Amino acid sequence: xxxxxxxxxxxxxxxxxxxxxxxxxxxxxxxxxxxxxxxxxxxxxxxxxxxxxxxxxxxxxxxxxxxxxxxxxxxxxxxxxxxxxxxxxxxxxxxxxxxxxxxxxxxxxxxxxxx
Amino acid sequence: xxxxxxxxxxxxxxxxxxxxxxxxxxxxxxxxxxxxxxxxxxxxxxxxxxxxxxxxxxxxxxxxxxxxxxxxxxxxxxxxxxxxxxxxxxxxxxxxxxxxxxxxxxxxxxxxxx
Numbered sequence: 001x002x003x004x005x006x007x008x009x010x011x012x013x014x015x016x017x018x019x020x021x022x023x024x025x026x027x028x029x030x031x032x033x034x035x036x037x038x039x040x041x042x043x044x045x046x047x048x049x050x051x052x053x054x055x056x057x058x059x060x061x062x063x064x065x066x067x068x069x070x071x072x073x074x075x076x077x078x079x080x081x082x083x084x085x086x087x088x089x090x091x092x093x094x095x096x097x098x099x100x101x102x103x104x105x106x107x108x109x110x111x112x113x114x115x
Numbered sequence: 116x117x118x119x120x121x122x123x124x125x126x127x128x129x130x131x132x133x134x135x136x137x138x139x140x141x142x143x144x145x146x147x148x149x150x151x152x153x154x155x156x157x158x159x160x161x162x163x164x165x166x167x168x169x170x171x172x173x174x175x176x177x178x179x180x181x182x183x184x185x186x187x188x189x190x191x192x193x194x195x196x197x198x199x200x201x202x203x204x205x206x207x208x209x210x211x212x213x214x215x216x217x218x219x220x221x222x223x224x225x226x227x228x229x
Contacts, residue, residue, distance in 0.1 A: 105220065 004092045006106035013080045014114055020076040021109040023090030027071035032093040035064055035075055037086050038108065044089055047075075080113045087111070117141075119221035121207050127227045128197055136192045136224045140209030144219075147190050148210075149182055151203040152223075161205075164190060197228045 005024045013019045025033060032051045036044035048057040053068040061078045077084055087108040094104070120139040128134055140147050149161040160174040166187040175181070179197075184190040194201055206223040 107219065 004090065004104050004106040006088075006090055006109050008109060009107065010110045010112070012112045012114055013077075015080060015082060017080055018076065018078045019080055019111070020074050021088065021111075023073045023075070023106055025071050025073070025090070025092040025104075025106075026094070027069060029094045030068045030071075030092075033066055033068075033073050034091040034093065035073070036089040036091065037062075038089050039086050047088075075109075077111075080111075082113050082115060085111055085113045119207055119209050119219050121205075121221035121224050123224055124222065125225050125227075127229065129229050130198060131196055133193065133195045134197055134226060136194075136205050136226070138190045138192070138207030138209075138221060140188065140190070140207070141211075141219055144209035144211050145187075146210045147184060148208045149190070149192050150206045150208070152206060153203045161192070194226075197226075199228045202226055202228045 003026065007022050011019060011021060023033070023035075032049055034049050035047040037047050038044035047059060047062060048064050050057060050064060050066040050073065053066060055066040057064050063076045063078075064073055066073045073090060075088055075090075087110045089105055089108045091105045119141055122137045126134055126136070138147065138149070146163060146165050148163040151159050151161055161180065162172040162175055162182050163170050164182075164184040164187075167184050169182065169184070172182070179195045180192070182190060182192045190207065192205060204223045204225050207221045209219055
């Protein structure tokens with residue numbers, strides 16, 4: 001059983017503040033780490049796919065870093081806006097012989113931006 | 116129960132057969148969601164319920180797919196006349212209607228259509 005953990009589970013942030021949260025995953029058989037932004041009754045929106053140790057990706061005010069040796073990734077949001085309110089999911093993709101072997105999701109960090 | 120329980124965990128069926136996948140959410144959780152996830156892909160929203168009422172079924176791929184939650188607890192996702200392209204992991208999640216609204220996922224039902 002793969003253990004993908006996200007923390008915190010829930011986060012309240014004032015509009016304009018910056019924030020970050022964590023995804024931890026197994027450090028062996030790493031293939032890729034995915035971040036999704038998810039508004040509940042919709043399909044999650046893919047933010048980043050990260051494959052290399054030390055990767056940093058950026059999309060607007062959102063960025064992510066990756067450490068595959070120690071098994072964690074951080075997602076950062078700079079200058080939070082109300083539209084950033086969502087659940088942020090990470091998913092670990094394991095290498096398995098012939099290639100990737102599906103996605104194991106964390107439980108998500110539910111972010112609420114307060115005006 | 117303590118978590119979201121899905122059954123069966125694995126289902127292999129022949130093309131053309133009907134399958135029923137069950138989700139037993141956390142006791143007291145009002146909202147229940149169905150997603151599917153093809154190998155190597157992200158989750159695809161199918162439908163969701165608040166209590167027994169189906170709120171949105173826009174994600175159901177076609178009319179072979181249906182879902183029900185007659186008593187506002189256990190839900191069944193039914194796929195009629197299965198096709199190979201239906202092969203995927205079908206995942207259920209539930210949440211309370213509290214402010215945090217954090218989703219708890221089940222382990223999923225892996226469907227393989229031969």
